[in-house]
Amino acid sequence: MAKKKQAGRRLEGWKAKKWYRVYVPETFGKVEIGDTISADPENMIGRVMTTTLGEVAQDYSKSHIKMKFKIKNVAGDAAYTEFVGHEVTRDYLRSMVKRRTSRIDTILPLLTRDGKLLRVTVVCLTLTRADQSQVHAIRQTVAQILTAKAAESDLDTLVREIVSGDLARDIFKAVKTIYPMRRVEITKSRLEQIAAV
Structure with missing residues (x-):
């Protein structure tokens, strides 16, 4: 019962x-x-x-x-x-990484024009192995492009450019002048918080 x-x-x-x-x-x-x-x-x-x-x-x-x-x-x-x-899937990321090349990861907090904080991970994949000074120059360029883009964009615009691949293409064009690149992907983003405006 x-x-x-x-x-x-x-x-x-x-x-x-x-x-x-x-x-x-x-x-x-x-x-x-x-x-x-x-x-x-x-x-x-x-x-x-x-x-x-x-x-x-x-x-x-x-x-x-x-x-x-x-x-x-x-x-x-x-x-x-x-x-x-x-976030891109692990197997997709794994399929992009080749032997005797460099994988350069850059993790950055980005503050948008409308006061949102987005943490992004950018992966740059070279054609052959890069040396330390080239890796450093690539990271610096990635940080400059993303910080500037975030400062002039609201969150919606920035997110649209990230997931469409447009922002990764802009980074690719800039970093391939430092070292031959095979691919640039923004593999992850996470909205951290709403910062005080």
């Missing part, structure tokens, strides 16, 4: 929950990325949803880019998100 009561209670709890459609921000075309369930919309605020850029852009050549969005508000049966980070 007790078992039956518990099962009934569980069923009632489940019925009290409601499905919500989750949308990405305007920057990414307000595309629906899935559903989530909750008994109270307030409990969904702060929930992080993961999808791929392939799903968002309907371009499956970009399925190696994982995107993270955090629910910031709920209206009716819709949940709206903000971008909180991206």
Whole structure:
């Protein structure tokens, strides 16, 4: 008898929950990325949803880019998100790295024009092995380009340029004058906090 009561209670709890459609921000075309369930919309605020850029852009050549969005508000049966980070998959990164070449990682905190702090990881892959002074010059150039770009862009613009690959192409053009490059990728970004403006 007790078992039956518990099962009934569980069923009632489940019925009290409601499905919500989750949308990405305007920057990414307000595309629906899935559903989530909750008994109270307030409990969904702060929930992080993961999808791929392939799903968002309907371009499956970009399925190696994982995107993270955090629910910031709920209206009716819709949940709206903000971008909180991206990362390329490990196997994609592994496939790019070749022997007897240099992999130069640069991790930088970037402050945008609208006071948001985004931490990014840039990976530069050379055609042959670079020496220490060249590695240092490449890192310096990457830092200069990204810091300047962040200072003149709001978060939405910066994120769009990162995930589209436009910013990586700009970096590639600049660093290939220092040393022959095979590839430049912004492999990771994470929204750290909202800094005081």
